Amino acid sequence: MADRPMPFSAPMVRALIEGRKTQTRRIIKKPAALDALNAFGPQFLIKPGNADLTGYSPGDRLYVREEVRFCSQMDEIKPSKLSRHEPRVYTADSMLYEPACMMIEAGKRRPPMFMPRWASRLTLLVTEARVERLQDCSEADARAEGVIAIGAEESPDPDERSFVWAFSQLWDDINGPGAWDANPWVVAVSFTVHQCNIDQMPGGAA
Structure with a gap:
């Protein structure tokens, strides 16, 4: 397995x-x-x-890895360096997930291949x-x-x-x-x- x-x-x-x-x-x-x-x-x-x-x-x-958007203030930070507590939007169905803080503004689209395991x-x-x-x-x-x-x-x-x-x-x-x-x-x-x-x-x- x-x-x-x-x-x-x-x-x-x-x-x-x-x-x-x-x-x-x-x-x-x-x-x-x-x-x-x-x-x-x-x-x-x-x-x-x-x-x-x-x-x-x-x-x-x-x-499953899919396209996601984190806060725009995190746009210059690689997904692998982000905290699992970062708010995010899953673009497939616009689902907003805010585990610890609110989304200020959705940032750039992150291709599926860069999605960390914890964000799936x-x-x-x-x-x-x-x-x-x-x-x-x-x-x-x-x-x-x-x-x-x-x-x-x-x-x-x-x-x-x-x-x-x-x-x-x-x-x-x-x-x-x-x-x-x-x-x-x-x-x-x-x-x-x-x-x-x-x-x-x-x-x-x-």
């Missing part, structure tokens, strides 16, 4: 809070080993939860991690990614009413044009969402 950060965009943070997102897919950066195993047949692919290649295992705890308000408990090609994503999987499909009354094209289509558009928005068509190896991580800081969760890194 391990603790690690995971960044999310504002729309996906809202999906986590609303209970629509219970899966995420991340590109495997070193797919050569997977290509080699796959050449021998599907039975040689790695088993679900094999942390050596997926990087994730059931029981791992992921603290969402924790994901991994229940499954499996390796697959991106386009193996099913309708149920795409829906669990938190996307919203277009209603039948809004589009005559059946493809545009599917969750997979909506997820493919989101994937290209995040990773660039043609990213979906590239069909990379990904790790599909399933989890339960807990609306609390990781250090308020029972258990810890082994």
Whole structure:
């Protein structure tokens, strides 16, 4: 079991809070080993939860990193140097958190990658991690990614009413044009969402 950060965009943070997102897919950066195993047949692919290649295992705890704003008077101070008692605004839903003092004026936007562990308000408990090609994503999987499909009354094209289509558009928005068509190896991580800081969760890194 391990603790690690995971960044999310504002729309996906809202999906986590609303209970629509219970899966995420991340590109495997070193797919050569997977290509080699796959050449021998599907039975040689790695088993679900094999942390050596997926990087994730059931029981791992992921603290969500998201965009946040601290007081403007702290704009020149790195987030890692700030006190956990600093007031802050989570930009995904404009939630204001004032643990010890009031927010005077919200400062600059801090990208998710710079969020300290103590500032995270969402924790994901991994229940499954499996390796697959991106386009193996099913309708149920795409829906669990938190996307919203277009209603039948809004589009005559059946493809545009599917969750997979909506997820493919989101994937290209995040990773660039043609990213979906590239069909990379990904790790599909399933989890339960807990609306609390990781250090308020029972258990810890082994």
